[in-house]
Structures are given as structure tokens and as C-alpha cells.
Amino acid sequence: MSTIDPRPSVGITSIGLSLPSLALPLSELAKLRGEDPGKYLYGLGCCEMALCAGDEGVVELATTAAERALARWSGDLQDIGLIAVGTESALDMSRPLSAWVADRLGLRGAVRSYEVKHACYGGTLALKQAAEWQLAGASGGKAALVIAADVALYAPLDPGEPTQGAGAVAMIIEGSLTQRPAVATIDPTSHAWSEPAFDFWRPVGEEFPRVDGPFSLDCYKRGAEHCLTQWIGERTAVDALAELEALCFHVPFPKMVKKAVLHCAEAFGLEESEASDLFSQKVDPTMDWNRHCGNAYTASLWIAVASALAGMTEGCRIAAFSYGSGFGAELLTLTAGSQAAEGPWVDDIETDFARRQTIDAANYELLRGLQMAQTA
Ligand code: COA
Numbered sequence: 001m002s003t004i005d006p007r008p009s010v011g012i013t014s015i016g017l018s019l020p021s022l023a024l025p026l027s028e029l030a031k032l033r034g035e036d037p038g039k040y041l042y043g044l045g046c047c048e049m050a051l052c053a054g055d056e057g058v059v060e061l062a063t064t065a066a067e068r069a070l071a072r073w074s075g076d077l078q079d080i081g082l083i084a085v086g087t088e089s090a091l092d093m094s095r096p097l098s099a100w101v102a103d104r105l106g107l108r109g110a111v112r113s114y115e116v117k118h119a120c121y122g123g124t125l126a127l128k129q130a131a132e133w134q135l136a137g138a139s140g141g142k143a144a145l146v147i148a149a150d151v152a153l154y155a156p157l158d159p160g161e162p163t164q165g166a167g168a169v170a171m172i173i174e175g176s177l178t179q180r181p182a183v184a185t186i187d188p189t190s191h192a193w194s195e196p197a198f199d200f201w202r203p204v205g206e207e208f209p210r211v212d213g214p215f216s217l218d219c220y221k222r223g224a225e226h227c228l229t230q231w232i233g234e235r236t237a238v239d240a241l242a243e244l245e246a247l248c249f250h251v252p253f254p255k256m257v258k259k260a261v262l263h264c265a266e267a268f269g270l271e272e273s274e275a276s277d278l279f280s281q282k283v284d285p286t287m288d289w290n291r292h293c294g295n296a297y298t299a300s301l302w303i304a305v306a307s308a309l310a311g312m313t314e315g316c317r318i319a320a321f322s323y324g325s326g327f328g329a330e331l332l333t334l335t336a337g338s339q340a341a342e343g344p345w346v347d348d349i350e351t352d353f354a355r356r357q358t359i360d361a362a363n364y365e366l367l368r369g370l371q372m373a374q375t376a
Contacts, residue, residue, distance in 0.1 A: 007188065010134040011181030011337065013143070014172040015306050015345040016068025018061045019293050019352040020151075022051040024364050029162055032361040040162045045254030045287075049294035050166045051359070052151055054370060058089040058097065058168075062149035063104040065170035068348050069145070070105075073172050077105065080172075081142025082112045082130060086122030086298040089150045090115060093204070101147060119200060120250050121324025123148025123298035124332070127171060131186050134175030144173040150297035155208040156368055163253045165294020169302035182339040184309055184318075191230035192330040193223050200325035207375055216325060217256060221263040223329030224249070224321055228264055231319065231331050237268035245316040245336075246308035247282045250301040250323040251290040257283060289349055298324075305334070310343030312336040 025048050026040035040046055052061075062085060070077070085097040096115030102108065116126040123146070130144035149168035154160040174181060199216035202209040232240040241247070249257040261283050265275030286308040290300060305320050312318075316336045323329045359367070 007135055008137075008175030008177050009180050009185055010131045010173065010175040010188070011185040011334065012171045012183040013174045013181045014069045014073035015183055016065045016070070016072070016170040017303065017306055017345055017348040017352075018064035018068065018168045019050050019349065019356065020052040020056050020061060020166050021356050022053050022367070023048045023292070023356050023358050024051055025358060026162055028359075028361040028364065032365065033157070033161070043255065044162055045258070045291065046162060046294060047291045048358075049162070049164045050292075050296070050356070051164070051364070051367065052166055054367075058087060058149050058151050059091070059100045059104065061151070061166060061168035062087075062097065062101045062147045062170070065149065065168035065348075066101060066105055066145060066147055068345070069170040069172055072344055075143055075172075077107055079143050080107060080111060080145050081139055082133060082144040083107060083147075084114055084116055084126035084130060084144065085147045085149060086116045086124070086126040087149050088117060088119050088122060088202070088297050090117065097149070098147075107145075118328050119324035119326050120150075120252075120297045120300060121322050121328045121330065123169070123302055124320075124322035124330055127173065127186070128190065128330070128332070130173040131188070134173060135188055139175065146171045146173055148298035148302050150299055152295045152297050153208065153371075158208065159213060160209070160211055163295045165296050165300075167293050167296035167299045167303055169299045169306060171302070180337055182337045184334040184337050184340065187333045187335075190330050190332045191227045192328070193226035193230075194328040195219070195222070197325070197327045199327055216252075217259060219325070219327045220252070220256065220323050220329075221260045223323050223327060224260045225264050225267050227321060227329050227331035228268075231333070232268070237270060238274065241278060241282070243317055244282060244319050245312060246286050246318040247278070248286045248301060248304040248308050248318060248320045249283065250321060251287055251304055252295050252300070254284070254287045254291060257287065292353065306345055309334075309336055309340045310346045312340040312343075314338050314340060316340075
């Protein structure tokens, strides 16, 4: 006897992305810091970092991403019952970033509005909560607007400086008993792992984060191994991974992702050639946009997911590994929907890459000087 699953099919029905208007080639930063450009380009795997101009910030990025997601969605603002922003670029200890964004969007009334913080994991938590709100039948037929947005800056000269970046991804999350989500279905079961740690943190009142680079790499690798192990379950790693068209990671910088993939492959007993094929075929291609915008913290994983889904045949499966320092990690699995093949959100990235201005080392110094003076 077959059983009917009474739960709605929940997932992403629209995506919008936004990148800021400036870009610094890593070769320019290398010049400024007296480093061999090869360290940034090949040692870290970064090409360019996205930077905000004086009149841009996390609110503008989040709002633009949301406007783009809403513009290509069939519903309108009255159909949104929840807005959640995952960020570690909060403007206030009390007022949520969602209030700034809702204000810009003109979203008010019977709407739950809040901010989620857990370093780079905050956007994924917001998305999971929205999906579970739909699954629980608590949405009253409304949609959720989830935004992951950040501006990642380190102190000038900090070893993390070459990994800086910025960006936002907005996703509309809906559930339906009759239709599959147009962009991607999110599987209700995901695989979480957390351990209290001080690997990357920003004390209250401090402008820039503190990071223990080698320790954060260890935590990230451990989180990935534990989450993937839970997902693989009784299967062999080879069989489980064969099910995926793409494996997306949170991208602090592409080399960190490669280290985690090779670590997990070794832990799962994969041959060297299998590990290398896994990285080059299923992971590396998902980071094409990340290499040109840097670490956008909460948005980084979702930039990789948006890139992976674009052009994908309906029904193909992907996995998304989210990591936030502190630390919390979670592996989600998704299935591409009917709109993925067309991937209309690619326009957002192409528009922003085409119109952004490339600055040189001297202008980067000026920009940082101005930003530091503004916040002093
Ligand atoms: N050509 C090619 N590669 C080079 C090079 C050159 N000329 N010079 C150095 N490299 C390589 C190094 O060998 C190293 O590669 P490896 O790690 O595979 O050995 C890499 O470049 C980085 O060099 P390293 O000396 O380790 O850099 P660093 O001490 O300045 O550290 C970071 C820089 C970014 C790695 C470190 O600050 C960090 O991990 N930061 C942030 C971590 C993070 O973002 N955590 C957030 C939570 S997820």
C-alpha cells in the first residue's frame, strides 16, 4: 500500500542576487602588501574582491537582492508573511536588519520580521526556519522572504584582508501540495553539527573580526566531515556522491573549500584521483562567481548554490554545506526545479559584474581610509 506524504513540497521559488559597485583585483592588493600575487591567486584561489562604494552597504545590497527576487516572482508584497535576514554585518544590537530592508521595500503589517546571527551560517538558518515554517503549516499560505547579506572587511594588513568581499542573495520560500518549487525543492531532512569554539569572532564594539585562521580551517573541515558522514549514512561515499550534480560549500576562499574536500575524501577512503575528480567536477565549478566577489559571509554559500542551479536540468540534485564560526554547520540537499535550466538570476550577476568599477591599489587605500574615518 502506498502512503501519501501530506507535507507540502517546500523550496525556493525565486532568487535575486546583488553585488556592490566596486572591485579590487587581488593582484593590486598584492602590490600594496608586498606579496607575490601568486599567493592570493593560486595560494588562496581568489581573483577579485567586491567592495562597497561610500553610499553602499549591507542594507542596499540586501534590498536590491530582495527587489530582484520579488520582481521575477509571480506574487507580490502582500503575499509575504515572513522576512528574515541572516547577516553578521548587523547595524544595531537590537533593531534587526530586516527592519531596514522591510522599510525600503515598503513591507509592513501581518509579517514576522527578524534577523538571524550565527556568523556565515545565519543565512542558512533563516532559510531552514522559513522552510520549516512552511512545512509546519504555519504560514497561512504566505511566502517567506529570506536574505543572506554581508560586507566582509578585515583590518588593513590582517592576513584575512585578501579574502574580503560583499554580496547578498534573496530567496522566496514557498510550500505547495500540488506544485514543486520553480527554482529548487529543499529536502526537509538536513544534517547539522556544532561545537562551541572561538575560531572567528567579533567582540561587541570592535569593527573588525578576530580570526584564528588555522583553527578555523580545522573546525570547517571537521564540520564538513561530520555533516557529510551523517548524510552518507549506510551508503558508500562513492554511491552517495554519485547522486549529486554539484556539491556547494560556504566559500571563505576557494582554497579553504579544496582543503575541506580533500580532507573529507581522505576520511571517506576515496582514492586520490576520485578526490581530485570530485573537487574539479562537482565543487570547483560552483565557485566561479565567488572567485570574483570574495567572501560575502552568509551569502557566500548561496552565491555558489545560485551558480550551481543556473543551467541545471530539472530533477538534478545538489548538496549545500553551510558553515558559521562559533561553530555551527549544516548540510542541506536540494533538487533543481523547472526554472533552474533557464536560471534568470544569472542576469543579476552579469549586470553587476558588467557595471562595477575596477579600482587600483591607490584607490583602495583611499576607500579604506575614508571608511575608517567614518566609523572612528
Ligand atoms: N604562489 C602560490 N602560492 C603561494 C605563494 C605563491 N607565491 N605564497 C604562498 N602561497 C600559498 C601558501 O603555500 C598557502 O597555501 P597552502 O595553505 O596550501 O599551504 C597559501 O598560499 C596561503 O599562505 P599562508 O602563508 O598560509 O597565508 P597567511 O598566513 O597569510 O594566511 C589566510 C592567510 C587567509 C589563509 C588566513 O588568514 C585564514 O585562514 N584566514 C581566514 C579564515 C577564515 O576566513 N575563516 C572564516 C571562517 S570560515
